[in-house]
Amino acid sequence: MQEDIWCRIEGRAGRITLQRPDALNALTWEMCLAIEAALDAWAEDNAVDLVLIDAEGSRAFCAGGDIAEMYAAGIKGEYGYGQRFWADEYRMNAKIFHYTKPVVAFLQGFTMGGGVGVGCHGSHRIVDDTSQIAMPECAIGLVPDVGGSLLLHLAPGRLGEYLGTTGARMGAADAIYAGFADNYVPDGWDDLKSALCTTGDVAVIAEASTPPPDAPLAAAQAEIDALFSGETLGDIVRSVAAADGPLAERAAKALSRNAPLGMACAVEMLHRMNDATTMADALGLEYRFTHRALEHSDFVEGIRAQIIDKDKSPKWRHSGPEAVPATDVARMLMPLGPDALKI
Numbered sequence: 001m002q003e004d005i006w007c008r009i010e011g012r013a014g015r016i017t018l019q020r021p022d023a024l025n026a027l028t029w030e031m032c033l034a035i036e037a038a039l040d041a042w043a044e045d046n047a048v049d050l051v052l053i054d055a056e057g058s059r060a061f062c063a064g065g066d067i068a069e070m071y072a073a074g075i076k077g078e079y080g081y082g083q084r085f086w087a088d089e090y091r092m093n094a095k096i097f098h099y100t101k102p103v104v105a106f107l108q109g110f111t112m113g114g115g116v117g118v119g120c121h122g123s124h125r126i127v128d129d130t131s132q133i134a135m136p137e138c139a140i141g142l143v144p145d146v147g148g149s150l151l152l153h154l155a156p157g158r159l160g161e162y163l164g165t166t167g168a169r170m171g172a173a174d175a176i177y178a179g180f181a182d183n184y185v186p187d188g189w190d191d192l193k194s195a196l197c198t199t200g201d202v203a204v205i206a207e208a209s210t211p212p213p214d215a216p217l218a219a220a221q222a223e224i225d226a227l228f229s230g231e232t233l234g235d236i237v238r239s240v241a242a243a244d245g246p247l248a249e250r251a252a253k254a255l256s257r258n259a260p261l262g263m264a265c266a267v268e269m270l271h272r273m274n275d276a277t278t279m280a281d282a283l284g285l286e287y288r289f290t291h292r293a294l295e296h297s298d299f300v301e302g303i304r305a306q307i308i309d310k311d312k313s314p315k316w317r318h319s320g321p322e323a324v325p326a327t328d329v330a331r332m333l334m335p336l337g338p339d340a341l342k343i
Helices: 029-042 068-075 079-097 114-119 148-154 159-166 172-178 189-199 203-208 221-227 233-241 246-257 260-272 279-296 299-308 326-332
Strands: 005-010 013-018 050-055 060-062 103-106 110-112 124-127 132-134
Touching: 005 029, 013 029, 013 189, 029 050, 029 079, 050 060, 050 189, 060 114, 068 079, 068 279, 068 299, 079 114, 079 279, 103 189, 110 114, 114 148, 124 172, 148 159, 148 260, 148 279, 159 221, 159 233, 159 246, 159 260, 189 203, 221 233, 221 246, 233 246, 233 260, 260 279, 260 326, 279 299, 279 326
Parallel strands: 013 050, 050 103, 060 110, 103 124, 110 132
Antiparallel strands: 005 013
């Protein structure tokens, strides 16, 4: 058992528990490698019928990646650190997505960024009334990654553009509606986990589930589709600025606050995807950005403003969301040649 993560077999289940509750179970590089090793060990183990992923504490399943080390490497010009971390993390994300056995994740509290990569690619994703799921990477100068871009692409209508650029949070019903979760189980999680371990049968999840409340995103779908249908980030910003109402007001604030380059690239990434896009395709496209992120994006500055100095006043490379040239987007998303992600 490692200090930050506990991987073991319990009954008929392979169990992975994130154990950094004081850090909102933020994901470290070592935790990524431990998850991958456990998945590899259990893939052909007949004693394991399913994988159960959960986390300690009530505040968060996993609020994201542990990015302090990223900042330290970035300011030293050690860009290879992030490139290796992301390559290993994305490989782990793909293994969860393609795992041949059921993967059940219990997503209490915050599930954001890197937490989505661990918790939202499984076959059975369970939420309750505390769940808050989001892809807020643009707030720190990155793009939605860890395979989250594919989930955004598959979300109904223009929800992907809305959630990806604004980082809006989804409660249980919204997460199910948008395709980030499957089952609403408002209580009795300990009993359900015990049943899963004892039986190795995911059928017990349906028995414990209840219909979720109405999803606010479903009610707002038409408005979001209208506001976020633009071809570029600039088109979206102008559409939102011309609209009235609480949703448009909240979106406008987020679009003015988040990193222009990250948002512009996020929109372009989603628009490059189609019905044939695979998880490997999505991760590969994300990696084009993140491979360059420490050196050529706003990521280091975003971490400084949000995590290190906490002044919440980042100095982005572009003056606003309408000031990002198409050439800058293209440069961040160019093929990497021999450095391309290998899954």
